[in-house]
Amino acid sequence: MIFSHDFGSESFSTDSRLKDDAFSSLVNERIGKEIGYYELPFQSVALIEHIHRFAEKNPFLSAETIHDIAVIGIGGSSLGTKGIDSLLKSKKMPYRTLHFLENTDPIAISKTLSNLKKESTLFIVISKSGKTIETVSIFKTLIGYYHLDLDGIDKERIVAITDEGSPLSRFASYHGIQQFGIPKNVGGRFSVLSAAGIVPLTLAGYDTKSLLEEGGQFLERFFNHEEDHLLDKALFLYKHSSDININVLFAYADELENLCKWYVQLWAESLGKKDGAGKHVGLTPYALIGSIDQHSFLQLIMEGPRDKSVTFITIEDFENNLLIPDISLKYLEMNDVVNGKKFNELINFQCEATKESLRMNNIPTDHIIIKKINEASVGTIIVYYELLTTLMGRMMDINPYNQPGVELGKQILCEKFTE
Template identity: 60%
Template sequence: MLHFSRDFSFENTAAHQNMMDDAFASISEEYKSGEVGYYNLPHDSHALLDEVQELIQGNILLNSGQIKDIAVIGIGGSSLGIKAVNSLMLSKNLNTRRLHFFENSDPIDISRTMAKLRKENTLFIVISKSGSTIETTSIFKTIISYFDLELESVDSQRVIVITDKGSSLSLFAKHYGVKQFNISDNVGGRFSVLSAVGIVPLTLAGYDTKTLLDSAEGFLTRFFNHEEDHILEKACHFYEHSPMQSINVLFAYANDLENLCKWYVQLWGESLGKINTQEKNVGLTPIGLIGSIDQHSFLQLLIEGPKDKTVTFVSIEDFENDLSIPDVTLKHIEKTNFVNSNSFNTLINAQCDATRESLIQSGVSVDSIVFQRICEGNIGTMIIYYELLTSLVGAMLHVNTYDQPGVELGKDILYKKFGK
């Protein structure tokens, strides 16, 4: 269960209601028309669960239990959502196959990650919607060479491809008899975590992806039945204050939430930073922080710096870990004894509450999302919640939430640098 609350004031005026009604109608049309595919993923991706089980039964490497590691080769939307779920669930599912990520052109990181793996125990999943992502294809070539993958023989079962149907990577998979899963044309990369992009590797790793999908589908249904209208009010508040408060900070109080913050940064930034239909440059800048660490690095700016930020606190009510602070007195630092015998669970949430209250007193716009505990169901709700919120704000900003023309410019320049 997730609990959503806000400490900012919101007056539901006629103008606000019209804005929320228009945005709701806009994304309802996207949903009903099938123009935007992510709305259908919580339901449609259930079919992938059976397909993955068939794959496990038919793949001798998976069926024999030989595969202990899964290497995910992808970048941005092809990896961030998977990493977010994996980071949150890894400490709870210790018997899963381990996921490893190749997502950057950094030669040290590529070498270090390859050195952790043994060919005989590893399944390689190559993810690229377009099929020609330069980082992904370059790393894949390196892995083929490093591990001496013989794709014409048994090693074809050691590779899985996730891509658009008919892409260059899809044609590669057909040529070598490599198993492939396809992404719908109307599902963008940053909205694809509940598609084959996320569901296939997470299911193979051993996570309860059925519950992940069920929870997302339940929230989606409630939203379109007007049972989750708080999300409309939040979107309206963000839009209305965007000229003065153009920065949204996700302040997450757990280290394992860091990759969720990174997923949010891509989703929010790439979807909303656009030239809108009125030819204006618009957008909301996303920042991900981790508490209590960033209380010691960023909090001063939030409290006494420009009032151009809104802050969303994300916390975990029950960490399901009873580690406590020992009742130990140390000479000269006795003033810290007030926390002795308390759990770290209590401490970090008290720090979150105190930071939130300090921002409220300083006039910063604040809202909160609380995980009752970390589980696949709550993560599925969080994913669809932020995707819906992004679509609503995009509708209010009058942008195409689902394209990324600014990203394509950099790709064109890169190709020119290599003389292509």
């Protein structure tokens, strides 16, 4: 993984106190075990063995029987897992297909149900609080649609992932359903490397051990001051947050789209708050896909309000040799310059051209280059954004782990059904 940034003539040396304080906050959180996501890359390795033992003992989880896994969850309970799955399955097909039931759109739910068969599906219901109304409602729909006998053999087809002692945990215990816990000190949107993500990804057939190990190595390098570019980036975004308050993630690969949606949730729900003085603060995330959005949103970045920074993500080697044919078309000869070139080269040169044009217009950019798509590189990018989010929160004097605005909406929703 390669990280680079071009923030103009910005000097970071005069603000070392801000960086030191933010870094110390993360160190203290980790040492005090107040926040648990720092330890997930290490703790969840043991979880993998537990998952394998569960699969070996469960007669429904033979490769010949279960071909599909229905993941019922929303937000932090599904976005990270969906993003990882979307990226990794572009390189290798897992031996089980993950299906995500995450929205209460009745058409989407009905379509997914029609594509799944009870006899070949494992149902994983995920809710950290154990009472998320969208998740519980969809889970009830599955129970009714497939006539799941919760006290009979069908309970072997169900896995619950939640906080220990939550309503969902008590439900699972009551029916004897297999459950895996999310640590109490790990928030939902920081939970992708906990059971919330590792259980479905492992059962699907991905190398989650490599994912965790590489993520853990990046985390240790950060705490050993070997990844200080994170501190520089956080400081720049914080110092300019009053005028540059939108961060655009420009990812040059279709398969990165769902991982970008995870970033949007992580960034928005963590960093849109009131600070210690009661002031409304925040950094707005926006995700784009290149080269598609070069033909739309790029115009706004280039000549619209100067309130955006841009983070580019590219894949150095797609491991795909698809060539642009050496064909010349009448009146379209101006495009022959790319004849015989790989699409891998074309999409990355498009990114470089876009980045250069933004820099020429003094728009701050940074660049993340993924050398190849695999579990190890995905583990790194997950931990990178979790650490960056926490650093930003600490510099902005907010709590990046709560979500009072979201909780208010949940309260109002329940009230509407009881009026």
